Amino acid sequence: MTDQVTRIQVGGSAGHDPYDVLVGRQLLGELGSLIGTRAKRVAVIHPEALASTGEALRDDLAEQGFEAVAIQVPNAEEAKTVEVAAYCWKALGQSGFTRTDVIVGVGGGATTDLAGFVAASWLRGVRWVAVPTTVLAMVDAAVGGKTGINTAEGKNLVGAFHPPAGVLCDLAALDSLPVNDYVSGLAEIIKAGFISDPVILDLIESDPQAARTPAGPHTAELIVRSIRVKADVVSSDLKESGLREILNYGHTLAHAIEKNERYKWRHGAAVSVGMVFAAELGRLAGRLDDATADRHKAVLASVGLPLTYRGDQWPKLLETMKVDKKSRGDLLRFIVLDGLAKPTVLEGPDPAVLVAAYGEVAA
Numbered sequence: 001m002t003d004q005v006t007r008i009q010v011g012g013s014a015g016h017d018p019y020d021v022l023v024g025r026q027l028l029g030e031l032g033s034l035i036g037t038r039a040k041r042v043a044v045i046h047p048e049a050l051a052s053t054g055e056a057l058r059d060d061l062a063e064q065g066f067e068a069v070a071i072q073v074p075n076a077e078e079a080k081t082v083e084v085a086a087y088c089w090k091a092l093g094q095s096g097f098t099r100t101d102v103i104v105g106v107g108g109g110a111t112t113d114l115a116g117f118v119a120a121s122w123l124r125g126v127r128w129v130a131v132p133t134t135v136l137a138m139v140d141a142a143v144g145g146k147t148g149i150n151t152a153e154g155k156n157l158v159g160a161f162h163p164p165a166g167v168l169c170d171l172a173a174l175d176s177l178p179v180n181d182y183v184s185g186l187a188e189i190i191k192a193g194f195i196s197d198p199v200i201l202d203l204i205e206s207d208p209q210a211a212r213t214p215a216g217p218h219t220a221e222l223i224v225r226s227i228r229v230k231a232d233v234v235s236s237d238l239k240e241s242g243l244r245e246i247l248n249y250g251h252t253l254a255h256a257i258e259k260n261e262r263y264k265w266r267h268g269a270a271v272s273v274g275m276v277f278a279a280e281l282g283r284l285a286g287r288l289d290d291a292t293a294d295r296h297k298a299v300l301a302s303v304g305l306p307l308t309y310r311g312d313q314w315p316k317l318l319e320t321m322k323v324d325k326k327s328r329g330d331l332l333r334f335i336v337l338d339g340l341a342k343p344t345v346l347e348g349p350d351p352a353v354l355v356a357a358y359g360e361v362a363a
């Protein structure tokens, strides 16, 4: 599977333009055609860690005749700030970037979230192409058009739905990814397994150690299966008016942990703890069977993801969860499972049940 190119179409049926996610190797030759002939200028937004990749892409695009600029931004969550967005807007303004010009976001989910947001906000929306270079960005962040930045008050509080024109997942990029960032992406893959495609869980459980590296036998299949889960959901509900909420499984607590840690925790690590909490919530609400709830801890721990967070932080986490995007007025809402691959919404759980569920993750 690793040497072939898999093409997954996203959208088309819900009023937004369809685009393709390509998964394979040596895909960057596709970039010029995705950018298209109307563009004169291209801005390549990349993190510090990928300085040489960003500059090589810029040089390549310049050779293809574009006026190409590289915009280097900080690594990880430090890029998802209004100050960094403003720095990008300034660079676009100074390059004379017009509505037919194109942004390329190369990097992990933090970079693609930022690049997509800059594309959504510049001149009220220009085209952008995502070149995700982490597992997490390939299977989740770069697909589906949720773009945004954080504020001191919470995760992704400012953003826009602005789908890319295409997504290029070059598996070779994963070879340089630090193992903790690789494993962080497995949390979103495991999420896709629990909400929709249990074969994902079987593949990881068959050899958890191998799942921790890009050389594992199931890497491409895990990535493709997870992208299909996401593509199916966002194709029918781009703007999260219903079904798309299932992709937020584990995220209500995760985002509160990330804010509490001032965005220093990896997103996937927080999602891992959040899924243990959500599984326990489902079990205590009488929806989820014990075996499936316990399977969360087993599979997450088997790849080295965390299961616990500080017990004394519960009051602060609860306050933050109240302003989660799924809340409606004073009503707290969580995604839980009615069973394996049966996600549903749990509205306004009894506060005592919430405390008891947190007891399962409290360290």
Ligand SMILES: NC(=O)c1ccc[n+]([C@@H]2O[C@H](COP(=O)([O-])OP(=O)(O)OC[C@H]3O[C@@H](n4cnc5c(N)ncnc54)[C@H](O)[C@@H]3O)[C@@H](O)[C@H]2O)c1
Binding pocket: 047, 048, 049, 050, 074, 075, 076, 077, 080, 107, 108, 109, 110, 111, 113, 133, 134, 135, 136, 137, 140, 141, 142, 143, 144, 145, 146, 147, 156, 173, 174, 175, 176, 177, 178, 181, 184, 185, 188, 267, 268
């Ligand atoms: N928009 C969405 O739908 C969506 C979905 C899931 C997650 N997200 C967001 O994605 C972000 C997390 O993304 P992430 O896990 O990719 O982390 P990240 O973007 O922070 O990247 C992790 C680190 O790896 C570096 N890096 C990236 N690619 C590399 C490579 N190939 N080799 C070496 N280093 C590399 C980055 O510079 C960074 O330091 C969070 O902000 C999260 O909120 C968004």
Ligand SMILES: O=C(O)C(=O)C[C@@H](O)[C@H](O)[C@H](O)COP(=O)(O)O
Binding pocket: 140, 144, 146, 155, 156, 188, 240, 244, 245, 247, 248, 251, 325
């Ligand atoms: O695409 C979605 O929808 C998701 O919820 C996917 C999540 O994995 C992702 O972390 C997303 O950025 C969360 O969005 P938010 O709306 O809860 O900020």
Ligand SMILES: [Zn+2]
Binding pocket: 140, 188, 251, 267, 271
């Ligand atoms: Zn996520």
